[in-house]
Amino acid sequence: xxxxxxxxxxxxxxxxxxxxxxxxxxxxxxxxxxxxxxxxxxxxxxxxxxxxxxxxxxxxxxxxxxxxxxxxxxxxxxxxxxxxxxxxxxxxxxxxxxxxxxxxxxxxxxxxxxxxxxxxxxxxxxxxxxxxxxxxxxxxxxxxxxxxxxxxxxxxxxxxxxxxxxxxxxxxxxxxxxxxxxxxxxxxxxxxxxxxxxxxxxxxxxxxxxxxxxxxxxxxxxxxxxxxxxxxxxxxxxxxxxxxxxxxxxxxxxxxxxxxxxxxxxxxxxxxxxxxxxxxxxxxxxxxxxxxxxxxxxxxxxxxxxxxxxxxxxxxxxxxxxxxxxxxxxxxxxxxxxxxxxxxxxxxxxxxxxxxxxxxxxxxxxxxxxxxxxxxxxxxxxxxxxxxxxxxxxxxxxxxxxxxxxx
Amino acid sequence: xxxxxxxxxxxxxxxxxxxxxxxxxxxxxxxxxxxxxxxxxxxxxxxxxxxxxxxxxxxxxxxxxxxxxxxxxxxxxxxxxxxxxxxxxxxxxxxxxxxxxxxxxxxxxxxxxx
Numbered sequence: 214x215x216x217x218x219x220x221x222x223x224x225x226x227x228x229x230x231x232x233x234x235x236x237x238x239x240x241x242x243x244x245x246x247x248x249x250x251x252x253x254x255x256x257x258x259x260x261x262x263x264x265x266x267x268x269x270x271x272x273x274x275x276x277x278x279x280x281x282x283x284x285x286x287x288x289x290x291x292x293x294x295x296x297x298x299x300x301x302x303x304x305x306x307x308x309x310x311x312x313x314x315x316x317x318x319x320x321x322x323x324x325x326x327x328x329x330x331x332x333x334x335x336x337x338x339x340x341x342x343x344x345x346x347x348x349x350x351x352x353x354x355x356x357x358x359x360x361x362x363x364x365x366x367x368x369x370x371x372x373x374x375x376x377x378x379x380x381x382x383x384x385x386x387x388x389x390x391x392x393x394x395x396x397x398x399x400x401x402x403x404x405x406x407x408x409x410x411x412x413x414x415x416x417x418x419x420x421x422x423x424x425x426x427x428x429x430x431x432x433x434x435x436x437x438x439x440x441x442x443x444x445x446x447x448x449x450x451x452x453x454x455x456x457x458x459x460x461x462x463x464x465x466x467x468x469x470x471x472x473x474x475x476x477x478x479x480x481x482x483x484x485x486x487x488x489x490x491x492x493x494x495x496x497x498x499x500x501x502x503x504x505x506x507x508x509x510x511x512x513x514x515x516x517x518x519x520x521x522x523x524x525x526x527x528x529x530x531x532x533x534x535x536x537x538x539x540x541x542x543x544x545x546x547x548x549x550x551x552x553x554x555x556x557x558x559x560x561x562x563x564x565x566x567x568x569x570x571x572x573x574x575x576x577x578x579x580x581x582x583x584x585x586x587x588x589x590x591x592x593x594x595x596x597x598x599x600x601x602x603x604x605x606x607x608x609x610x611x612x613x614x615x616x617x618x619x620x
Numbered sequence: 621x622x623x624x625x626x627x628x629x630x631x632x633x634x635x636x637x638x639x640x641x642x643x644x645x646x647x648x649x650x651x652x653x654x655x656x657x658x659x660x661x662x663x664x665x666x667x668x669x670x671x672x673x674x675x676x677x678x679x680x681x682x683x684x685x686x687x688x689x690x691x692x693x694x695x696x697x698x699x700x701x702x703x704x705x706x707x708x709x710x711x712x713x714x715x716x717x718x719x720x721x722x723x724x725x726x727x728x729x730x731x732x733x734x
Contacts, residue, residue, distance in 0.1 A: 234692040234707040235714050235732045237654070283654070291705070294694035348692050589699035 219320040220356040220364035224373035226316035228258035231285050233348035242282045244275050249286045293608040302342045311450040315610045321450040332357040362446035388415045418442035453619040462489050463553035471546035480601040483531045485552045488606050490527035499523035502555035503533045510545035656731045664726040
């Protein structure tokens with residue numbers, strides 16, 4: 214049976230939410246930065262985009278291109294709250310909703326589309342509801358096709374606030390004109406390789422013999438590229454409840470300035486470890502792989518340690534992270550710190566703690582989590598964080614932890 | 621505060637402008653100050669209709685403010701409390717009003733203007 218997939222992509226999402234919330238920003242070029250004092254634009258309004266300001270543009274460059282630009286620090290909770298409202302709206306039309314990122318959702322309306330007069334009228338109804346329930350300034354573009362790959366490409370065709378359908382009839386015309394960078398799955402790393410090989414669009418890939426593709430891009434990409442070139446995508450729309458359990462948890466943080474101060478590095482690492490540990494405890498999971506990565510002075514290093522036992526205590530995780538860091542004898546300053554916990558396993562599949570001190574620790578952590586759950590994050594926090602700026606958990610735009618947030 | 625602004629402030633006070641209007645006019649002269657974080661308790665008159673909560677007036681620092689329109693509402697949890705953030709367009713500025721559903725208190729989060 215031919216599927217009907219709808220992709221809703223919100224236009225300049227963070228910026229339009231800010232413009233919805235503050236009418237004084239409407240019609241003006243707005244650049245969203247991570248926090249006050251950050252040097253990079255993470256999202257731009259449509260008005261700012263006209264001046265060439267886009268995600269990743271430095272604040273300095275954005276000001277140069279558009280002196281009138283207004284910088285607003287991001288409020289990820291605010292944007293995620295709108296995402297949740299969007300999910301509520303689109304769930305009225307089908308139970309098969311996949312939250313792809315903070316501003317993108319896929320809907321499988323194969324079975325339910327006709328109840329609303331087909332995908333066009335369904336899209337119209339969604340847009341009306343967004344207008345009524347969230348606000349008229351927030352708009353989205355809808356793409357419709359018979360698979361997710363093409364539906365996503367379709368939503369790119371008519372922006373902002375548009376509607377576009379890719380059928381078997383117009384598919385090749387669209388695939389021929391789409392920029393390789395814009396194709397989900399190809400990415401920034403593969404595109405230069407394709408361009409170097411003289412490949413400018415997907416249709417050209419169809420003509421290349423499989424053997425030659427394999428020799429140039431390897432066996433995996435040879436198959437993948439052929440699939441993309443024909444616009445084939447059998448992947449289903451995966452709802453939040455169907456999503457697989459998280460295999461890892463990570464948290465990164467960029468400091469406001471480079472630092473060599475051990476106390477600051479320690480505090481930041483401890484803070485990130487605490488957040489990641491709390492997250493796995495909330496998911497009733499434990500880890501046996503701890504990793505850390507740092508960057509500074511154009512240098513980077515990363516490493517991990519795999520254990521024979523499982524843990525979920527932020528202090529124990531931090532001790533391992535600190536050991537790894539100390540091994541490097543890092544001579545440079547630090548600007549970026551990332552930690553990750555891998556090989557996660559559900560607590561219910563593991564044996565109970567054997568030693569009384571370990572059980573006491575588990576009880577203590579449970580009590581701490583309950584206090585924080587009731588009164589808010591970091592109401593109780595490790596003493597090492599005293600005197601420093603507390604880093605709180607936040608939603609990221611890719612929504613890499615959607616199983617945790619929505620599942 | 622720069623000397624020029626103090627002078628303007630004195631002139632405005634002399635001619636009987638309200639303190640809010642003066643503050644707004646100071647906002648207008650300095651673009652970077654378009655968002656002012658307040659986070660102070662306020663008193664609010666609210667309409668409950670068809671399951672929707674709409675603030676109509678609020679009182680802050682002994683002065684009343686009329687809300688023309690609620691532009692946007694979002695909510696998130698702080699512990700077990702749910703905080704509702706209302707972007708309320710007033711006569712001269714946009715106000716963020718925060719309602720805590722656990723202790724039924726209202727706060728003025730910030731004032732935004734250009």
